Amino acid sequence: xxxxxxxxxxxxxxxxxxxxxxxxxxxxxxxxxxxxxxxxxxxxxxxxxxxxxxxxxxxxxxxxxxxxxxxxxxxxxxxxxxxxxxxxxxxxxxxxxxxxxxxxxxxxxxxxxxxxxxxxxxxxxxxxxxxxxxxxxxxxxxxxxxxxxxxxxxxxxxxxxxxxxxxxxxxxxxxxxxxxxxxxxxxxxxxxxxxxxxxxxxxxxxxxxxxxxxxxxxxxxxx
Amino acid sequence: xxxxxxxxxxxxxxxxxxxxxxxxxxxxxxxxxxxxxxxxxxxxxxxxxxxxxxxxxxxxxxxxxxxxxxxxxxxxxxxxxxxxxxxxxxxxxxxxxxxxxxxxxxxxxxxxxxxxxxxxxxxxxxxxxxxxxxxxxxxxxxxxxxxxxxxxxxxxxxxxxxxxxxxxxxxxxxxxxxxxxxxxxxxxxxxxxxxxxxxxxxxxxxxxxxxxxxxxxxxxxxxxxxxxxxxxxxxxxxxxxxxxxxxxxxxxxxxxxxxxxxxxxxxxxxxxxxxxxxxxxxxxxxxxxxxxxxxxxxxxxxxxxxxxxxxxxxxxxxxxxxxxxxxxxxxxxxxxxxxxxxxxxxxxxxxxxxxxxxxxxxxxxxxxxxxxxxxxxxxxxxxxxxxxxxxxxxxxxxxxxxxxxxxxxxxxxxxxxxxxxxxxxxxxxxxxxxxxxxxxxxxxxxxxxxxxxxxxxxxxxxxxxxxxxxxxxxxxxxxxxxxxxxxxxxxxxxxxxxxxxxxxxxxxxxxxxxxxxxxxxxxxxxxxxxxxxxxxxxxxxxxxxxxxxxxxxxxxxxxxxxxxxxxxxxxxxxxxxxxxxxxxxxxxxxxxxxxxxxxxxxxxxxxxxxxxxxxx
Numbered sequence: 117x118x119x120x121x122x123x124x125x126x127x128x129x130x131x132x133x134x135x136x137x138x139x140x141x142x143x144x145x146x147x148x149x150x151x152x153x154x155x156x157x158x159x160x161x162x163x164x165x166x167x168x169x170x171x172x173x174x175x176x177x178x179x180x181x182x183x184x185x186x187x188x189x190x191x192x193x194x195x196x197x198x199x200x201x202x203x204x205x206x207x208x209x210x211x212x213x214x215x216x217x218x219x220x221x222x223x224x225x226x227x228x229x230x231x232x233x234x235x236x237x238x239x240x241x242x243x244x245x246x247x248x249x250x251x252x253x254x255x256x257x258x259x260x261x262x263x264x265x266x267x268x269x270x271x272x273x274x275x276x277x278x279x280x281x282x283x284x285x286x287x288x289x290x291x292x293x294x295x296x297x298x299x300x301x302x303x304x305x306x307x308x309x310x311x312x313x314x315x316x317x318x319x320x321x322x323x324x325x326x327x328x329x330x331x332x333x334x335x336x337x338x339x
Numbered sequence: 340x341x342x343x344x345x346x347x348x349x350x351x352x353x354x355x356x357x358x359x360x361x362x363x364x365x366x367x368x369x370x371x372x373x374x375x376x377x378x379x380x381x382x383x384x385x386x387x388x389x390x391x392x393x394x395x396x397x398x399x400x401x402x403x404x405x406x407x408x409x410x411x412x413x414x415x416x417x418x419x420x421x422x423x424x425x426x427x428x429x430x431x432x433x434x435x436x437x438x439x440x441x442x443x444x445x446x447x448x449x450x451x452x453x454x455x456x457x458x459x460x461x462x463x464x465x466x467x468x469x470x471x472x473x474x475x476x477x478x479x480x481x482x483x484x485x486x487x488x489x490x491x492x493x494x495x496x497x498x499x500x501x502x503x504x505x506x507x508x509x510x511x512x513x514x515x516x517x518x519x520x521x522x523x524x525x526x527x528x529x530x531x532x533x534x535x536x537x538x539x540x541x542x543x544x545x546x547x548x549x550x551x552x553x554x555x556x557x558x559x560x561x562x563x564x565x566x567x568x569x570x571x572x573x574x575x576x577x578x579x580x581x582x583x584x585x586x587x588x589x590x591x592x593x594x595x596x597x598x599x600x601x602x603x604x605x606x607x608x609x610x611x612x613x614x615x616x617x618x619x620x621x622x623x624x625x626x627x628x629x630x631x632x633x634x635x636x637x638x639x640x641x642x643x644x645x646x647x648x649x650x651x652x653x654x655x656x657x658x659x660x661x662x663x664x665x666x667x668x669x670x671x672x673x674x675x676x677x678x679x680x681x682x683x684x685x686x687x688x689x690x691x692x693x694x695x696x697x698x699x700x701x702x703x704x705x706x707x708x709x710x711x712x713x714x715x716x717x718x719x720x721x722x723x724x725x726x727x728x729x730x731x732x733x734x735x736x737x738x739x740x741x742x743x744x745x746x747x748x749x750x751x752x753x754x755x756x757x758x759x760x761x762x763x764x765x766x767x768x769x770x771x772x773x774x775x776x777x778x779x780x781x782x783x784x785x786x787x788x789x790x791x792x793x794x795x796x797x798x799x800x801x802x803x804x805x806x807x808x809x810x811x812x813x814x815x816x817x818x819x820x821x822x823x824x825x826x827x828x829x830x831x832x833x834x835x836x837x838x839x840x841x842x843x844x845x846x847x848x849x850x851x852x853x854x855x856x857x858x859x860x861x862x863x864x865x866x867x868x869x870x871x872x873x874x875x876x877x878x879x880x881x882x883x884x885x886x887x888x889x890x891x892x893x894x895x896x897x898x899x900x901x902x903x904x905x906x907x908x909x910x911x912x913x914x915x916x917x918x919x920x921x922x923x924x925x926x927x928x929x930x931x932x933x934x935x936x937x938x939x940x941x942x943x944x945x946x947x948x949x950x951x952x953x954x955x
Binding site for chain 1: 430431569570571572880884885886888926928930931932940941943944953954955
């Protein structure tokens with residue numbers, strides 16, 4: 117008598133495992149929200165893992181933000197549910213003016229948007245030249261909203277395309293007090309032995325006083 | 340069959356009304372719960388409640404709570420079992436890292452004060468003493484909050500919900516940062532004279548309150564000063580974070596007064612019981628007999644089964660008594676080099692000749708550490724230093740001369756011999772990759788019990804955790820005096836500490852902030868100061884910048900090698916190699932958003948009046 121019960125329960129157990137619960141599951145979010153952080157239509161160079169935008173969905177009792185991590189080329193993306201969101205910029209987080217107004221974002225099946233910010237400084241037309249152990253760069257620093265002083269301008273060199281103040285093999289930081297921003301700034305860095313004879317990646321960055329994150333130029337590849 | 344049960348049941352039900360019960364059946368005293376009247380009128384029970392609060396005091400790193408985090412900064416790295424390897428690979432400190440929101444404890448304290456005031460029948464003196472002690476504990480808890488979170492709501496009364504559906508009467512906004520520091524100072528001033536507990540090193544007395552005041556006011560003062568020297572001070576418009584620079588002087592004065600009162604009136608003295616200065620510094624923290632230096636400690640007692648596994652986790656590998664454990668916190672070369680030489684020169688260890696052309700050859704491994712600050716011996720076990728009566732010999736491998744240069748040979752295991760019969764890799768390491776052996780070439784001595792069998796899991800350690808000691812008060816006073824322009828006083832205090840460490844009398848003739856900071860670093864290493872000091876001086880983001888090129892962000896190691904060069908005078912001598920510790924992966928990275936910890940979204944959901952901290 118016992119064995120049929122055992123068999124039946126074994127079969128039932130297997131069926132239950134296979135069946136799983138269907139009704140209380142729902143599909144993962146599938147709508148892609150993507151975009152860029154731009155100034156005058158140009159994406160801004162940042163540090164990956166450095167800058168974060170926040171996505172909030174009002175209308176529920178409890179709030180929990182969806183962090184949008186901005187990549188080093190200024191782009192971001194997130195898979196979210198369709199709905200009405202408010203996008204906010206964290207104060208003091210990026211190298212731009214605080215913006216307290218939130219941005220309304222309606223996501224219906226997907227959304228692409230550019231977030232226009234007001235940077236303190238931008239960098240234009242970086243030129244690089246490399247001769248043997250030395251790398252020279254010139255770059256124009258534009259004062260867009262110079263309410264914070266330039267703390268420093270720096271050049272970063274590394275072996276990978278992911279490059280910033282944290283991830284680099286060589287860097288040269290020039291204090292902002294010594295700089296005249298009216299004309300292009302030149303930065304000359306001696307490359308360490310570990311980079312000799314290799315392809316390198318390079319970018320320059322400008323830091324406004326009291327802001328953690330720098331604004332960078334595009335990463336460039338130098339053979 | 341069923342009927343029988345039914346009849347039986349029916350019979351019982353019919354008879355129940357006839358039995359009736361005792362008249363006070365519902366009025367009995369509970370056999371398993373103590374009532375308010377019982378607790379708050381029994382001095383022993385009240386002491387029990389208070390001792391529970393002492394035990395629940397928050398700590399970031401101590402011998403029990405968060406001891407592992409000693410290995411998360413630049414004083415040390417993780418060298419123990421590899422399951423905690425994440426401590427060597429903290430890509431960036433998360434914003435909630437130092438978060439604390441322990442209103443459970445604050446509520447319990449508030450409740451106890453109220454019960455003592457309302458229910459207790461003690462005489463006024465005893466009642467006041469208990470309440471003073473509770474208010475001291477509450478002030479300490481608020482200090483733990485403000486140094487991590489900035490201003491927090493100051494709640495000093497029990498809050499009761501009226502079930503009206505509207506909780507807004509229970510939601511309090513954050514107080515200003517300076518209001519919390521002022522509250523701490525005012526509370527301590529109020530209870531100081533009634534705390535009692537004269538001479539106790541584990542319960543709060545007047546001098547414990549002064550010590551807390553000395554530390555808290557110093558923090559407030561340096562926040563007021565150094566925050567405003569930043570390119571852009573970290574602050575919130577409501578003052579929840581940020582203290583105006585104008586208050587710095589008053590805070591420094593308060594801190595200095597409190598420190599001087601302890602130094603002049605307290606019956607404390609720097610510990611000098613052991614003529615061996617290194618051992619003396621080690622004993623200054625762990626000795627519980629005739630220790631005149633310790634002001635307030637969290638005590639442990641094996642016979643009461645109140646003990647901890649700090650020695651099990653951190654003992655030197657080669658003298659461990661258990662089959663597992665050891666070596667968890669491996670002090671860094673960075674810290675070792677911060678200990679100066681007794682002649683006053685900087686502490687950098689001399690491993691290479693001046694022109695960097697060759698190693699410096701030493702006859703013995705410990706020779707390189709000769710004539711160093713005695714506190715080095717008392718803080719770390721360096722190669723060749725004794726521990727538990729044995730010399731802790733360390734050697735990473737051998738360097739074999741091949742005619743032109745040295746080939747480095749290291750063993751895959753510990754305690755291996757080289758083909759020439761000499762040691763290859765010592766039993767105490769260091770080793771690049773093996774777990775539970777030092778990865779830096781140093782072991783921790785401070786707070787590691789040297790008693791027999793204390794590093795076993797069966798016996799464990801009863802070394803106490805020192806929350807305040809006179810050494811820190813000296814440094815607090817020196818820093819405050821120096822900031823106030825009273826450098827002569829500051830100099831005398833620092834020189835007294837240095838004299839105990841083996842420097843001659845008046846070893847310094849002038850002071851600078853850099854010197855005071857370095858004194859704090861070497862005197863108070865592994866005493867839960869480094870993070871808070873770096874934060875209040877606003878240098879944490881520069882020290883731990885997350886960049887591998889910044890030596891302060893990295894953890895360095897020192898590996899001793901024996902020279903194998905038969906026929907040469909250098910054969911058998913020792914050389915040293917400095918390197919980034921092999922198991923250390925990611926540079927320490929402290930961002931501006933780490934200066935104040937994250938107030939969780941759950942807290943803001945529950946209380947929308949809380950404002951976020953800067954950068955969050």
